[in-house]
Amino acid sequence: GFPLQVGLLLCSIEVNLKLSEQSSCKDCFLSFDLDTVFDVNSIVSEVLFAILREEVKYVHTDTDLLAMERSARGKTDIVLGYVRSLGTQDHRSLMETAYVYSSKHQFILITGGPVLKADDSSVSSRVWFLHCRAHGGSPASERCPSTRMRWSLSALKLHSFLQLMEAPLSEVYVDPASVPPPQFPHQLTPQVFLFSRPETELLDLASASALAWRLRGLALLLLVHRWSPAVKTSDEYNAAYRLQDEEEEEEEDEEEKEEGSFLFVLDDEVAADVFEKRASQPDTDSITQLTSGNFHAEIARSSLTVALFYLKWDAVSMEFLSSFIDVAERLVNDVQMSAVDCGEWTDLCGAQPGTPVPFRPIATFPSVLLLRPQQPAQRYRGMLGGEALHRFIMMSRTASPLLLSTQEEVTSFLQEADFLSLILFQIKPDAGGCFSPGSSVFAEAAKSLRGEVLSGLLSGEPAAKWYRLFTNSIFRVSSCKSQDFLLFLPARQRRTKCHRDLWTPELTVENLPSFLSLGKALLLLFVGEEDDEFGRRQSQALVEELRGVRTERYLTCWIHLGRTPAGMSVLGSYLGSMPPLPALVLTHLPTGDEIYQYPPSTPIVASSVLRWLQKVEDGTESPAGTLGDDSWPPAFQFYDFLKVMDMQEPDSTEQEAPTDDEEVDVEEHLVAEQLTDHHPDIGPKFHSEL
């Protein structure tokens, strides 16, 4: 535990001192003493401070601050934080937030002195937001307008505060009653509704903006457009507000409440998002609804129909449906975008083989099929998002393989293919003559890769030319007079990058599955977001350097935390805290769940990384962390009805003692016996004297 942490801390500082001779804040480091080392807040805040030495400025005098404000004008907003002492919880919260937002806002840290305004009693930590970006041109004051955060300092509150600074005014077209309460972490923030009339729309917007500015950080302002029929509030009102629930005030309370309310809060992120958006149904005008009745006619109408099979109650389906509609709106007319509600057209979605439907029963939702008249359906196998789908459809529009026999065709093909990552060519230098088995294999491959890869079949003049041009990169696939060749050609934009990526890929959310499927251990470099060309080059150099560490056993790859912010918590989870960047780790070893960290103090050069890897293999390195458990038990307890029933009606749930299970209509017998007995004095009200 502790010795390791200390070591790590000191190492990182060493690195920092070594790297940043121009550091303006050596004093800060000198000022921390050993007492604070053995404190997690102190460790985290100091490490982050070291990492963010460029991002977080340290200001001692008001003049310094003014200079900072001037330089930030029109460019960026400033987050000004005051912490009473370093290495505290407050300091850590601020630094953690800076770690997240430093690319967006300029962070400045003060520790008291003349910078603090007179009215501040300087007993507790404070944060101000200086609105420099939007008020760049304003001559009225030298200083940027500022907003003070009124809550006590914590990472969560700070996060919420910064979010609020960006979302002062929103416009809605529904009644305030149907506007959902603000989302976490703003659930405590009151909402103010102003009603706008069509006649005074611009004026209303202006005054609402002004008010939003006044209420920034205190309330969320919503402008309600009255012309919308969904607005039901009576005309006599021009404003409304909603205060949020008192009992959620304290963060501690919230935790407690969660314990009991987990029954009534959606815990599934996709379902929660969809539920959140339930008031605004997507506009489905741009897509055709396919039904059992119109299916064949609609497919026949268009050369390419993209059909989404969805279930209304499936959150992933509904989430994807909105992306699907976005794609439909972006696409031109030659592709028919359509959807099948499988909750309604169950016979179409589940059509058994043998029926005249060109696909097998749909068993996974959502599913996307590409349907062409008189052809079997092609299943879309990509990400369930708009971007990937759009790309796939665009590529699918081109025939696969496309026959190219003139130079003009080749040129236009390449132009169209410009934004694609991979092009597949078959080159037939000699168009006539031998029937090659390679052709049908290629055609098959091209067909099944349609949408993912663009493929062209070159013949005639250009084929001969290309053959000469790319002799070295051509893959021979057929033995038939050596005529057929395949060329894998990355598209122009990515050509250089792609080449590099083949050896040292950058892991992203999209491509991780492909690399994980290799089943190799990952030698993973985490690179932070660079704010200048120098930084970029530095990262680049590191990645280049790592290319020298190619081994069969490991996949050498890297994550850019700016482009893939999800990598941040990965790193944190690996090591238990945030290490200085760049950080190199070895994980997903076939031998065990251990994670090894390359010594942060050692410069990342191929030879020493290889030595380190050898040490890991020899078992002389100690792991820095472990992978999490593979079992994913339910995150929440299920509601045990049997237990509840046992408690409330104990007898009703127990198995019976073995008896004759002869079914006798007890009631019938009872009634009959009563009635057949002779009771002369029976009351007439029953009409049952017999």
Add this chain to the structure above:
Amino acid sequence: MSRRKHACRSRCWARDGGWRKKVMEPNLACFVLFTLFGSVITSLADHNGTRHYTYCVLGAGPAGLQMGYFLSRARRDYIILERNSGPGGFFNKYPRHRKLISINKIHTGRQNREFNLRHDWNSLLSDRPDLLLRRVSGEFYPPADAFPLYLSAFAKELDLRVRYGVDIGRVRSVPSASGRSYVLTDQRASDYTCSVLLVATGLWVPQQVEFVGSDLVEGYESISTNPEDYRDQAVLILGKGNSAFETAQSVLGSASRVHMLSSSPVRLAWQTHYVGDLRAVNNELIDTYQLKSLDGLIEARLEKLVIAERREQGRWRGGRRRRSGGQKEERKLYVTLKKYLLNRSDGNDSAVAGEELPGHHIDNFSLRRPYDRVIRCLGFRFNFSIFDRSACPPNSENAKGRFPAVGPWYEGTNTPGLFVLGAASHSRDYRASAGGFIHGFRYTARAVHRVLERRYHGNPWPSTKVSTSQLLSWILKRIGEASGPYQMFEVLGDVILLRGAHCEYVEEFLLQALPHFSSLSGHEVSSHGLIVVAMQYGKKEIDSLGRDRAETDWTRAWESNFLHPVLYYYKTLPTEEEMKTRPQGWPLPRPEAIHHMVEDFLTEWDGPLSHIQPLRRFLEHCVNTDLRAFYAESCFRSALTHRKPPLFCQQGYLNRRGVPRSHRLREPVPSAGATAAAERGAAGTPGADSAFPHYLAPAGAAMSSGLKLDF
């Protein structure tokens, strides 16, 4: 009970008896005679000794044709034998007043054909989407004549092999190479030998009760349906079922008073949820009774009753009917009790003395006034008489022995290879579910067919392989639309075999046969266990129209009164013994865990908070894994921090089918940078107090794109 059983058993075909002994409807006799002549010619042509079939279906009513369809679709060697010249002969006569009370709801607001069968009680199952009763009638309560028309179209369009005019008078079983086969003998002494006999003869023998004077009673099967014939008459109807009320309703406007008598009080279908009880469509008499008109209901056991004839002289009645010979005498029927009868030697005399009448003993006796007619409307029973002792199923222990007793998969007790279908199979769910009615037994016929396919042809029950991350959606889909478990609530249910990463989904299994699931279905139960999805009504007796009739809080779903889905989780198949000793009123034994989905007014169980999430958590408990959906980003995190991400990520994200957060395009479109920063914020801030505590959990709902809503 035992005496009754004996009486019924004696109706089975005696070894020396001929097929002519069988009761035959007088008006059907001429039918048969006619077709007999017609078919003599054809049978001469193919009279070639015994005909052999794998399957013989006895009767071309709804159940017979339904089974015929399944056999035909599976291309089995089968024949449907029908004594009449067309299908559904019962419906040519019954109901006597020619209106079906099985609903034919054409407009449901839905296009889902499976869902719509929940509200179509007459159509049979087929793969022809338009082969529904609505084609012959658009009425909510269709005329009875529409039904044989529909059945004819069904048989014809599906090209079912039906042989009409074959009146099987004797059924016997003989040993055969495969164990046992059944030999059916028709009216021309031709034999049909079948490996499997599917009895779908329905219920058509009028149920009778023996008592003194029961010969003076008219039967529902032969009464006049012309209300004029009841003008100003006092009518006593025996029975309080739908046929009794249907009769009462038709004479209400012409009879002077209508009394209805049976041992038990009226049971209203809308209270008992049993469609065999009195339907509101027939219950006008309850209205007139309680609104002090001259009609009424009385409870008494018929066996203790005496109906006696008494001639009254010189009294004028308004009725036009006269006894033969134009006497001024009116025949009157008196009701009295066995115990008031004086000892008389001549049993033939149905006349009764004044002191034998109840009014003599109790001056306010309800039934002291005489009746012009007494009508028996006690329903129908199975015709046991054609079965040789070797092939005769015993009488059911319930329903006064009116049905043949069958096992959990409708095979006759002691008659392997003989299955009972249709109305006659109702002993399994008598007064509990819909197995005695078309909208119920069409599904049990399908289940029996699957049993046959498995047993005789080695075909396992159809099943769908569903990945476990899709299971929730599948269950919701079935709960939202499936008509079989909906109509045959507590009798048919879906069985889900858990297999880890995937499941085997078996639809509409016979719940009572669950202990024999593996052998009947051909699917093994793995160590992961199984889930059964069934539909149930609440078990408490409540005021069906009272204030507290509906439950809306999902945590109190087990107290739902209306039809709602219930899921049972077992680690292993329940045993026969556990099945027998199951908790009172439960369709299945006590499971490992149970989940009730709260009743829903619209029968749409797709509320994210009330229905879906509690169900998902139950499933998570059963499969012991997190079944939530995650965005690609969360999957990315968990795939890198664990060797395996959660199931949803394994089956989606890792197969390159990740779900990126969609950015709903709104004006103004948020700039890419702002969005990325917001996301980074969402990803980077969890855990204000410990270093980086739960990387995955809080990344979801709480920190979601809700922040971006305000852009």
